[in-house]
Amino acid sequence: MSAANSATSGASKPASTREKPANKAEAVADWADGRLGIYSLAKANLRKIFPDHWSFMLGEICLYTFIIIILTGVYLTLFFNPSMGEVVYHGSYAPLNGIRMSEAYASTMDISFDVRGGLLIRQIHHWAAIVFVAAMLVHMMRVFFTGAFRKPREVNWIFGFLLLFLGMFDGFMGYSLPDDLLSGTGIRFMEGAILAVPLVGTYLQFFLFGGEFPGTDIIPRFFTIHILLIPGVMVGLLVAHLILVFYHKHTQWAGPGKTEKNVVGMPLMPVYMAKAGGFFFLVFGIISAMAAIATVNPIWAYGPYRPDQVSTDAQPDWYMGFSEGLIRIMPGWEIRAWGHTLNMGVFVPLMIFPLVLAVIAVYPFIESWVSGDKREHHILDRPRNAPVRTGLGAAWISLYLVLLIGGGNDLIATHLHLSINDITYFVRVGFFVIPVITFVITKRWCLGLQRRDRDKVLHGRETGVIKRLPHGEFVEVHAQLPQDKLHKLTAHDQPLPMELPAEVDENGVAAKTGILTKTRAKLSHGFYGEGSQIAKPTAEEHHEITSGHGHH
Amino acid sequence: MSHDMSEDKLPESHGSAGQHEVASHGDPFADPGLPAHEPRRTDIDERAAKRAERQVSLMFVVSMLATVGFIASYVAIDADKIVYIFPLGHVSALNFALGLTLGVALFCIGAGAVHWARTLMSDHELPAERHPIEADDEVRADVIEQFKTGAAESGFGRRKMIRNTLIGSMALVPLSGVVLLRDLGPLPEKKLQHTGWDLATPEHPLPLVNMNTNKPMKAEDIVVGSLTFAKPEGLEEDDETFQQQIAKDALMLVRIAPENIKDKDSAELGFEGILAYSKICTHVGCPISLYEQQTHHALCPCHQSTFDLADGARVIFGPAGHPLPQLKITTNEEGFLVATGDFAEPVGPSFWERS
Ligand code: FES
Numbered sequence: 001m002s003a004a005n006s007a008t009s010g011a012s013k014p015a016s017t018r019e020k021p022a023n024k025a026e027a028v029a030d031w032a033d034g035r036l037g038i039y040s041l042a043k044a045n046l047r048k049i050f051p052d053h054w055s056f057m058l059g060e061i062c063l064y065t066f067i068i069i070i071l072t073g074v075y076l077t078l079f080f081n082p083s084m085g086e087v088v089y090h091g092s093y094a095p096l097n098g099i100r101m102s103e104a105y106a107s108t109m110d111i112s113f114d115v116r117g118g119l120l121i122r123q124i125h126h127w128a129a130i131v132f133v134a135a136m137l138v139h140m141m142r143v144f145f146t147g148a149f150r151k152p153r154e155v156n157w158i159f160g161f162l163l164l165f166l167g168m169f170d171g172f173m174g175y176s177l178p179d180d181l182l183s184g185t186g187i188r189f190m191e192g193a194i195l196a197v198p199l200v201g202t203y204l205q206f207f208l209f210g211g212e213f214p215g216t217d218i219i220p221r222f223f224t225i226h227i228l229l230i231p232g233v234m235v236g237l238l239v240a241h242l243i244l245v246f247y248h249k250h251t252q253w254a255g256p257g258k259t260e261k262n263v264v265g266m267p268l269m270p271v272y273m274a275k276a277g278g279f280f281f282l283v284f285g286i287i288s289a290m291a292a293i294a295t296v297n298p299i300w301a302y303g304p305y306r307p308d309q310v311s312t313d314a315q316p317d318w319y320m321g322f323s324e325g326l327i328r329i330m331p332g333w334e335i336r337a338w339g340h341t342l343n344m345g346v347f348v349p350l351m352i353f354p355l356v357l358a359v360i361a362v363y364p365f366i367e368s369w370v371s372g373d374k375r376e377h378h379i380l381d382r383p384r385n386a387p388v389r390t391g392l393g394a395a396w397i398s399l400y401l402v403l404l405i406g407g408g409n410d411l412i413a414t415h416l417h418l419s420i421n422d423i424t425y426f427v428r429v430g431f432f433v434i435p436v437i438t439f440v441i442t443k444r445w446c447l448g449l450q451r452r453d454r455d456k457v458l459h460g461r462e463t464g465v466i467k468r469l470p471h472g473e474f475v476e477v478h479a480q481l482p483q484d485k486l487h488k489l490t491a492h493d494q495p496l497p498m499e500l501p502a503e504v505d506e507n508g509v510a511a512k513t514g515i516l517t518k519t520r521a522k523l524s525h526g527f528y529g530e531g532s533q534i535a536k537p538t539a540e541e542h543h544e545i546t547s548g549h550g551h552h
Numbered sequence: 553m554s555h556d557m558s559e560d561k562l563p564e565s566h567g568s569a570g571q572h573e574v575a576s577h578g579d580p581f582a583d584p585g586l587p588a589h590e591p592r593r594t595d596i597d598e599r600a601a602k603r604a605e606r607q608v609s610l611m612f613v614v615s616m617l618a619t620v621g622f623i624a625s626y627v628a629i630d631a632d633k634i635v636y637i638f639p640l641g642h643v644s645a646l647n648f649a650l651g652l653t654l655g656v657a658l659f660c661i662g663a664g665a666v667h668w669a670r671t672l673m674s675d676h677e678l679p680a681e682r683h684p685i686e687a688d689d690e691v692r693a694d695v696i697e698q699f700k701t702g703a704a705e706s707g708f709g710r711r712k713m714i715r716n717t718l719i720g721s722m723a724l725v726p727l728s729g730v731v732l733l734r735d736l737g738p739l740p741e742k743k744l745q746h747t748g749w750d751l752a753t754p755e756h757p758l759p760l761v762n763m764n765t766n767k768p769m770k771a772e773d774i775v776v777g778s779l780t781f782a783k784p785e786g787l788e789e790d791d792e793t794f795q796q797q798i799a800k801d802a803l804m805l806v807r808i809a810p811e812n813i814k815d816k817d818s819a820e821l822g823f824e825g826i827l828a829y830s831k832i833c834t835h836v837g838c839p840i841s842l843y844e845q846q847t848h849h850a851l852c853p854c855h856q857s858t859f860d861l862a863d864g865a866r867v868i869f870g871p872a873g874h875p876l877p878q879l880k881i882t883t884n885e886e887g888f889l890v891a892t893g894d895f896a897e898p899v900g901p902s903f904w905e906r907s
Pocket of ligand 1: 660833834835836837841852853854855857870871872
């Protein structure tokens with residue numbers, strides 16, 4: 001009994017032997033630590049190192065605009081009425097007085113004209129959405145061109161891709177909610193696209209719209225998807241994305257003191273906190289000013305939606321422009337047989353749209369398969385040092401832009417006084433040709449830059465000083481690069497292309513090489529073979545030249 | 553090497569002696585390590601630091617003023633006040649004032665914070681170690697061992713029947729979710745094949761009503777080369793299903809001098825050169841609105857499908873896959889234009905069941 005007693009009394013001594021907190025703030029922190037374990041959490045993260053490069057802020061812009069969209073979106077839901085019930089408008093915008101419209105449109109009009117600050121919030125919401133998608137695309141390209149998607153970051157690349165895809169989709173839905181003439185046209189477009197799906201198209205359409213187009217359900221349904229379902233999924237993905245960024249730590253450029261095994265930069269607290277936190281306000285401030293100055297989506301100018309009316313320059317937001325381009329350049333092929341119609345003219349673009357996006361999504365896996373590289377990478381590639389990758393990325397962007405031209409062919413035609421048919425024919429050809437041209441040019445450009453780097457390493461940089469040699473020749477003096485530059489220019493890997501196993505093994509038996517292996521070897525040669533990289537200078541070459549008797 | 557580098561690589565180009573030293577260690581491209589920290593102006597000059605401090609504070613003060621301005625604008629400016637501002641044009645005064653004050657208030661906080669971080673907070677770069685994401689072999693072996701123990705204890709691998717039925721039930725259960733979606737909408741049935749014009753029969757023809765005037769039309773109301781929009785009699789704007797009906801029923805009437813009509817069947821369906829086509833584009837369903845008098849071409853503004861109305865509305869350009877359906881029209885005893893039946897084929901975008 002007494003033994004047990006003493007044991008319990010021993011255990012019931014206050015567990016904490018901590019010294020008295022020095023001040024109130026420490027006391028609060030101690031209290032929280034006892035419940036939430038904040039000290040252990042902060043220990044790892046308070047002075048966590050973040051490398052600095054201007055391009056890293058692209059991801060930040062995505063994050064901040066997303067937050068701005070959510071903040072303003074919540075405000076808008078307080079006033080918006082997602083209903084297709086018909087009302088007659090009697091608000092402060094005189095030109096539409098007495099016009100029939102849906103409650104969705106009427107409440108958007110009220111937000112724009114009767115709620116003080118409502119127009120501003122609407123404009124901030126829309127501008128932020130545009131910037132959000134643009135920033136995601138550019139951020140993704142930054143990651144692509146620098147090879148930051150390589151192991152261990154492939155999964156995060158997929159998360160990012162999904163965020164872009166969902167962001168575009170949610171943008172489209174948000175665009176549809178006010179039920180103005182433009183947004184209704186967009187929904188009609190979607191209906192036609194769904195109808196084009198073979199076999200189940202009509203069923204999908206009837207279930208989505210709750211009957212025939214337009215019905216009275218589509219806007220309330222879009223509303224729920226736009227404010228709840230997609231943003232919910234996106235928040236989840238975003239958190240996962242950021243956790244992985246934190247866990248993997250940032251990538252960094254090659255440079256003095258920077259290795260694959262460290263990360264060089266400034267600590268989270270205070271520098272990064274102040275910079276990143278401050279940057280949020282910068283982004284928010286700029287978007288607010290944009291919303292004050294530049295009108296986006298003036299629904300009052302379009303009027304309420306009626307299926308038998310359309311406004312000129314029917315245009316989606318720019319990020320949907322490439323799907324619009326696909327649909328505009330596709331010839332109207334229809335296959336009719338056995339009492340059925342397959343609407344290729346709509347169905348094919350509908351399939352190419354996700355394909356164009358997905359190609360970029362699976363790229364990391366293709367590249368790692370081709371290179372066979374299973375190492376972790378934290379040092380970024382300079383785009384010139386991966387000419388094939390850079391070329392592919394540029395080709396992809398050029399395809400995107402060509403389709404954007406196709407999507408805006410009417411605007412281009414009216415502004416530049418061109419024939420709309422000619423633009424369409426041009427885009428039809430350009431769809432196939434321009435990405436190829438872009439690839440070739442970009443790759444050559446990269447090789448040229450590599451060659452220049454090589455020259456710089458071996459012969460130094462041009463100084464602008466001209467010397468006259470004893471025999472009369474003029475030469476420019478070259479200055480040897482400092483050590484950090486030399487290191488930076490030679491730090492990259494140059495993978496060797498994969499070699500096919502010998503046709504015949506050592507016993508003279510024909511070895512079987514699968515088609516997959518053959519493709520891989522082909523691709524590998526395309527990526528890393530001759531003509532795809534300029535051999536970087538070796539130490540011997542450098543020695544030979546710099547040792548003073550480097551005569552050739 | 554093809555590079556032409558003559559004797560002439562003068563001593564200067566070899567850099568300083570220090571670099572020779574590094575190079576002579578073997579690897580000329582070796583990582584020289586983190587460079588020494590270089591102090592900023594504000595690190596060594598207290599006056600510069602003080603100035604930076606004042607700049608940061610000034611930005612925060614401007615932000616405060618702007619917020620006050622925001623509240624003042626909210627109270628003072630009417631929501632419907634429109635002002636002219638060069639070069640923006642006519643804009644809402646309230647939106648302009650609120651947006652700019654909010655913009656300045658937020659921007660200055662951000663600018664202040666960034667300036668503070670850049671000029672006054674330490675800019676020492678520090679290295680932190682990275683650890684491989686992959687666990688080491690020992691951890692790996694341990695986890696796999698633990699998992700195997702757990703799996704063995706569950707008997708999942710041994711009791712095949714349980715395993716297979718579990719997989720089966722898990723595979724089927726999501727179907728309930730799919731089934732629940734069934735009541736989202738009715739079945740399509742033949743709804744897409746018919747329009748409001750199917751109320752018309754030869755015995756009870758249905759008059760065409762002008763979309764703008766809401767009046768029935770006579771043939772002489774329609775001049776050659778004009779485009780008129782019509783709907784079936786009885787369809788009113790305040791009908792509950794108006795939107796749904798007009799999405800299929802909308803007509804465009806064009807009058808073409810009979811000798812200019814290329815398609816004879818199409819001329820038959822019309823009345824004295826008046827042809828009634830569906831206004832709904834057969835591509836994805838935009839209303840067609842642009843008409844070129846000389847060529848009789850109608851253009852859809854959405855993706856530029858172009859139809860030749862003189863030739864049975866054949867597609868002559870763009871992504872639409874088939875001609876616009878045509879409605880057979882004639883006149884009744886009083887001389888009003890009427891339809892005697894529905895379109896022969898479905899209007900609007902094509903779909904799988906369309907024959
Ligand atoms: S809807 Fe008319 S061209 Fe596409």
